[in-house]
Amino acid sequence: MxxxxxxxxxxxxxxxxxxxxxxxxxxxxxxxxxxxxxxxxxxxxxxxxxxxxxxxxxxxxxxxxxxxxxxxxxxxxxxxxxxxxxxxxxxxxxxxxxxxHAGPVSEWVLSAVLTQLRQWPTLVRFQDKGVWAHRKFEADTLAGKRALIVGAGAIGREVARRLDVFGAYSTLVASRARDDVFGPDALTEIVSGHSIVVITAPLTEKTRGLVGSEFLKRMDDNAILVNAGRGQIVDTEALLPELASGRLRAALDVTDPEPLPIDHPLWSQKGAVISPHSARTVxxxxxxxxxxxxxxxxxxxxxxxxxxxxxxx
The missing domain is CATH 3.40.50.720 (NAD(P)-binding Rossmann-like Domain)
Known part of the structure; x- marks a missing residue:
């Protein structure tokens, strides 16, 4: 039949x-x-x-x-x-x-981290002014860095794999603890000590606003926040003063609100690199x-x- x-x-x-x-x-x-x-x-x-x-x-x-x-x-x-x-x-x-999405998005994460560590935004600003900026900026290396990856699905694990190639070390956090992955209850205790924090978690009631003022305060000075998950996971109002003071840097593929209005203060933060929800778009x-x-x-x-x-x- x-x-x-x-x-x-x-x-x-x-x-x-x-x-x-x-x-x-x-x-x-x-x-x-x-x-x-x-x-x-x-x-x-x-x-x-x-x-x-x-x-x-x-x-x-x-x-x-x-x-x-x-x-x-x-x-x-x-x-x-x-x-x-x-x-x-x-x-x-x-x-x-x-x-x-694991391949394209993890590639974006790696490019975003390297962009911030190697100071490409600063270099492009010097280039726009025709300045040969030798010894006028401080670049950093990914080798030896510790990255906290919030979201241990296919994307998060691929990010960890690619960071490992560059000699960085990853700590993974998921909705529940298992083997080599921490659960959410451990998050506030392990944020410090990581110079890179990558968000690849899905948006749920538990992750909405997860990266708020307390989370951000626990991040190391000069750390980089990379959001490749959803904009609502990060409290924008809490992030802005951290960026404005220069204590933290960020690479954001997603924002809250989204799309980001033309007059939004996130655009003017020199410590932020923003892409228009396009991490997977290759x-x-x-x-x-x-x-x-x-x-x-x-x-x-x-x-x-x-x-x-x-x-x-």
Whole structure:
């Protein structure tokens, strides 16, 4: 007996066309294109059993959930599920593309740390003025540094692996203690002694505002805060005076608020390097996301719980 064909709703935007090719390799599926900005789905689209939000600005189709009467799964292309978790009913499987972002994001983290240690922002300012800045700045080395990585998932562990290549030492913290990973209760005691703090944790009620004034005060003088997780994990108002005084430095791919308004004081902090939530945005990342998504959907179609399924609703 031939298995029924399952409709998978996939964005028709340019960044998502690669996903059509990847998902068409699954057996007994029909890839149904849709516009993430549309107000109303067609009857054919509404019959889909799986919804994939688009690669960019993935929250846009949330309003379409109520039109999908046969929906059984929402498959995200992001590493976290915070933008969707509250809106997807608990009876519907919600899965992420955890693992696909580890390479690109860890590469960004490493580049951000080296940018601060090697004083590239200062050098570019000298260059803009035509100044040969020999002995006018103090660079530092990554070798021998200790890094605290908050978030021990695929991204956090890949960051640790890459730091190790440069002779740095990593301490990992996760939502629960295990083997070589500290639990959250130990965090306040182990922050000091690390010259680099990297945030790769997902946004949850427990991590929201985690890096607040007390956390920041415990960081070593001249330490670097690197946020590649979510902006709301760091208390911006608490971070600003630490940057303004020059006691701490930061490299931020995510901010709160986001996008950062043109007149926000974070822009003017010389100790901060800011990128526009683009740590994963390099060639090939969207294909990696769709490959992980295809694995999760294949498990769902086999009647299994996808490895990247998350609790929600």
């Amino acid at each position: 031939t298995a029924a064909v399952v409709k998978i709703l996939v964005s028709s935007e340019a960044d998502d066309l690669v996903g059509h090719d990847v998902l068409n390799d699954l057996r007994n599926v029909e890839v149904v294109p849709y516009d993430p900005d549309v107000e109303e789905l067609t009857a054919h689209q509404s019959a889909a059993a799986v919804l994939l939000p688009p690669y960019r600005s993935s929250h846009r189709p949330i309003r379409l959930l109520e039109q999908l009467g046969s929906l059984g799964m929402v498959q995200l292309l992001s590493a976290g599920a915070d933008e969707w978790a509250a809106d997807v009913p608990s009876a519907i499987t919600l899965a992420t593309a955890r693992g696909a 060639p090939g990342t969207n294909r990696l996301c769709y490959k992980v998504a295809a694995q999760q959907i294949a498990a769902f179609l086999r009647g299994e719980r996808p490895p990247n399924a998350v609790e929600h609703g």
